[in-house]
Amino acid sequence: MYTIATIVNAELEAKKSRFQAIAVPVKSEQAVKDVLQSHRDPTTTHQCWAWKIGHHVRFNDDGEPSGTAGRPILAVIEGQDLSNVLILVNRWYGGVKLGTGGLVRAYGGCASQAIQLAQRVELIATQAVTLHCEFAELAQIEYELGQLEIAFQAEYLADGVFITAEMTEDQIGLINPFLQNLTRGREQLSIQDKF
Incomplete structure (x- = not known):
């Protein structure tokens, strides 16, 4: 099992919508709440996220169609064998609908770009x-x-x-x-x- 060393950011554009992923190492649910609170941005259309700490996972689609945002973000975390990680993906709507497949690709793709930029470190239980x-x-x-x-x-x-x-x-x-x-x-x- 691995986590990431530091906060990383990535951006992606899809049909005029801008997506920004922020991947953050976290150790507790309180840390997740603190990060989400500190990254609250009223200019975004949606702030979707997923996190995994040990065997505990949560995700949120923040108004996007069910399963098109939070689940693809979580799939990136689990697919990379990561834990103690939160990924928040902000979306600024560009006026063109992406459809469910487009949303899944955009949210998952942006989250994946952030994780690819992150330095992975072995997670040692403390x-x-x-x-x-x-x-x-x-x-x-x-x-x-x-x-x-x-x-x-x-x-x-x-x-x-x-x-x-x-x-x-x-x-x-x-x-x-x-x-x-x-x-x-x-x-x-x-x-x-x-x-």
Whole structure:
């Protein structure tokens, strides 16, 4: 399974209608909602989209005939063995009707062009983890996380530091024993959600 590295755009023109595809890597339904909200464009005639995160899929035809926009976009995502991807295709109507076959080709074709421009990256399952440490332990934990190239966020509290990160199973297997040894069994990783 793969995802895309960054946001990519592609454009296509069909019988005077202009189509613009925006492919975005996403990790959650909330991220999908945020992207759709930030790309809301009142100048478009239709804003059709599809996304896939793991086994969850959704698509929307936004007023186009049923099955002519969202499904072809989703077919591009699934046909490329992608996950954690949202593709939004904007259409500006040019005055000439495309028919159902023309719409399927235009929406699917524009989405496909965007994916062809994207850099594919292997999707490695991660889990959100948290841990708590004392101030004196923070430097060693930061060093260990850095050695494993784990990005993290630290929140300083009155009684120590609260750290959140995303880790692969292998990284969890290395950090958890380190943390337990460092804190003499007082702390261990708290695993949150799978992505």
